[in-house]
Every structure is written in structure tokens, then in C-alpha cells.
Amino acid sequence: MTNKTVLELKEVNKWFRDKHAVQNISFAVQEGKITGILGPNGAGKSTLIRILMGIIRQDEGEVGYLIGKDHNLPRELIGFLPEERGLYKNEKIIDVILYLADLKNYDLNKARDRASMLLEKLGLKGYEKTKIEELSKGMAQKVQFIGSIIHEPKFLVLDEPFSGLDPVSQDTFKAEIRELAANGTAILLSSHQMNIVEQLCDEILLIHHGQKVAYNTVANIKEQFANYKCVLVGINEDVNFEEDSRVERMEREGQTVTIHFHQDVHPLRFVRDLPDSLEWDEMHIDRKSLHDIFVSIAKEEG
Structure with a gap:
């Protein structure tokens, strides 16, 4: 059975003055699949993620979402865990999570139930009323992760999701990411932790100097390179x-x-x-x- 394509990029280009940051990149992300996007610092990963998230626009090419009412960015169906933390430090964990759910027009009663379940799964049960500023780096990462999936997104972008996590928490995150994919979520994952990428991803987009070096399954990329x-x-x-x-x-x-x-x-x-x-x-x-x-x-x- 063929998985439905959720996101498709065709010949996408982006310039910053005379720097060609993204060069003719084409790839697709499918429901139930985990696609890794890899490359050295400065390769164009962050620019590409910002383009597909609608933060900046491409100069050439097409970005099409095949979910929602049209091919434009369906914000309520997308989850995003950025590399930089963006939580409200003076607010309580539960208030931040419910606020993020409300931004996606997600039913707040369902959000409370999901928040309780996810907080327990990620070892944060009992911390619901703790302020963000009181959390360790790893605990804050867990909250931000919950905030990115609280609304049951159809498409999820995870940018360095394992940052600040101990090995036990990394395993918990991996299990949750696999479960999301098994339930049909299309996932785009960017990480410098190659061993985790190798374990999780169904296919990989490898870019360097803004160009696509390889786009295939992990096994085929290893066979090629x-x-x-x-x-x-x-x-x-x-x-x-x-x-x-x-x-x-x-x-x-x-x-x-x-x-x-x-x-x-x-x-x-x-x-x-x-x-x-x-x-x-x-x-x-x-x-x-x-x-x-x-x-x-x-x-x-x-």
C-alpha cells in the first residue's frame, strides 16, 4: 500500500544576496514515514525548514501541502519543534501546553487529557504547575516536544529534538516518534546525532552547500556512499x-x-x-x- 504524500517540494531555490543557500531541492514527505534531513552546518537545512514552515518564502520552486483545503500551509495540521526553545518562562507547564493547543484550534478538553497522558509518558507527571523557568534543559525540551504534538498533527517537523536529553529520555522520545509515525503522522527530522537518525528514519535527504547529495533509504545511501x-x-x-x-x-x-x-x-x-x-x-x-x-x-x- 502506497503512503499518501503530505508535503512535496519541487525545484526549490533560495538566495541571500549572492549566496545560493538552497539549490533546486526536490523531495517529498509521506504519511507514516520518518524522513531525515542531514547536512553539515551551513548546508541549508535551517533555510529549507523555514521555507516549508512558511517563515520565509522560496525565490523559485513549489512547496505543496497535500493536506488541508488547498496546497497552502495548513497551520492547524502541522507541529513544529524548533531547535531554539521558545517557551514562556514565567508560565506553568500545563498553561503553556494548553495555550499551544488553543493556537491550533484544538479542543481544550481533549488537550487536557492528552497533556496528562504525555506528561506521564515523558516523566513529568506532578510538574503540571511548575514554571518553565524552574525546569532543567531536558525537562524544558520535553515540554516543548509535548507542545509540538498536543494537537495530533498530520505533519511534524522536529529540529534537533534530542538536544539536552539523557539516554533514557532519548529512548522515550524515539518510542514516541515511532508511535506517531505508526499512527500516520508524516515526520521530518533534523539531527546531528547520526546513530539516532540511522535507527529512526525510513529515508534521508542529505544536503551540502545547499545541494541535494542523496535522497534515499538509509540502506541505499550506505550502499551508495x-x-x-x-x-x-x-x-x-x-x-x-x-x-x-x-x-x-x-x-x-x-x-x-x-x-x-x-x-x-x-x-x-x-x-x-x-x-x-x-x-x-x-x-x-x-x-x-x-x-x-x-x-x-x-x-x-x-
Whole structure:
């Protein structure tokens, strides 16, 4: 079954004087899917998010929302968690959440029930009347997250949602984001925490210098950009694996050797050719991580 497209961008361009910040970007976000938008600082991510949120306008191209009455921005159906916190510091948690629900014309009785449920799920039960200024960074992030989803949005933009969260809270956020997607919400996620992006996202838009570098599933992007590597743990200081023509480079750290292969090299054949005298306690084979791909592109090596 094909998921309905909620947002579609076609050949979007944006200039700031002579800087071409966004260059011919096209992509779509579908209901029930989590799409990651990644790129180094200055790549154009924030500009792109501001365009699709209606904060600034594109100079060329189309931004179409296929939900609501027309293709214009349906504000009541959209949730937005910005990277910068924007909560009213002197107000109580529950008042802020209900105010944000009211801004979206969401029924306040339903909002109270959802607020109670979400506050409990995110470990904030009993803090309803606590002022925002009294919260830790992580607690404030939880409140802002609740505010972005209180009205059951059809499309949700999360910009660095895991900022300030401890590992337990990160897992809670991940579970909630997955549940939102399972219930049909289309989600656009921007984060520098590559391991979380790799775990959550169905597909990824990778941009650099305002240009689209890749737009595909995580598996296909890794296949496109990431050669295989083999990690060996053992006492083999005298072995130079780089003498094998299939090896692009080798990294050694203590007893751990990481062998990076050239493109199109299948590592199992390399492993079969290893001498019986080789000592190893651990071995694992995989492709470069999304983090490594990101770093390569940021350094303009890829």
C-alpha cells in the first residue's frame, strides 16, 4: 500500500544576496514515514525548514501541502519543534501546553487529557504547575516536544529534538516518534546525532552547500556512499593488511585493526584468504556508519 504524500517540494531555490543557500531541492514527505534531513552546518537545512514552515518564502520552486483545503500551509495540521526553545518562562507547564493547543484550534478538553497522558509518558507527571523557568534543559525540551504534538498533527517537523536529553529520555522520545509515525503522522527530522537518525528514519535527504547529495533509504545511501570495512581485534602488529590490493587503508589502535576496502570489494572473500596463523579474538564486518558518511561529506571527501 502506497503512503499518501503530505508535503512535496519541487525545484526549490533560495538566495541571500549572492549566496545560493538552497539549490533546486526536490523531495517529498509521506504519511507514516520518518524522513531525515542531514547536512553539515551551513548546508541549508535551517533555510529549507523555514521555507516549508512558511517563515520565509522560496525565490523559485513549489512547496505543496497535500493536506488541508488547498496546497497552502495548513497551520492547524502541522507541529513544529524548533531547535531554539521558545517557551514562556514565567508560565506553568500545563498553561503553556494548553495555550499551544488553543493556537491550533484544538479542543481544550481533549488537550487536557492528552497533556496528562504525555506528561506521564515523558516523566513529568506532578510538574503540571511548575514554571518553565524552574525546569532543567531536558525537562524544558520535553515540554516543548509535548507542545509540538498536543494537537495530533498530520505533519511534524522536529529540529534537533534530542538536544539536552539523557539516554533514557532519548529512548522515550524515539518510542514516541515511532508511535506517531505508526499512527500516520508524516515526520521530518533534523539531527546531528547520526546513530539516532540511522535507527529512526525510513529515508534521508542529505544536503551540502545547499545541494541535494542523496535522497534515499538509509540502506541505499550506505550502499551508495559507504564501502565495507572489517574490524579485527587480536595481536597482529606485524601484519600489514594494506599489502592486499583490495584494502584502501588500515587503521590500528592497540589490538584493534580497522580495514577499509575499496569499492565493490566483497569482504568475505578477503576473510577467506586470511592466513590460519592470524590471531583474532573478535571480528565484525559492516559498512561505514551514517556518521562516517556525514563526516566525509562535511570534509568534501565524498
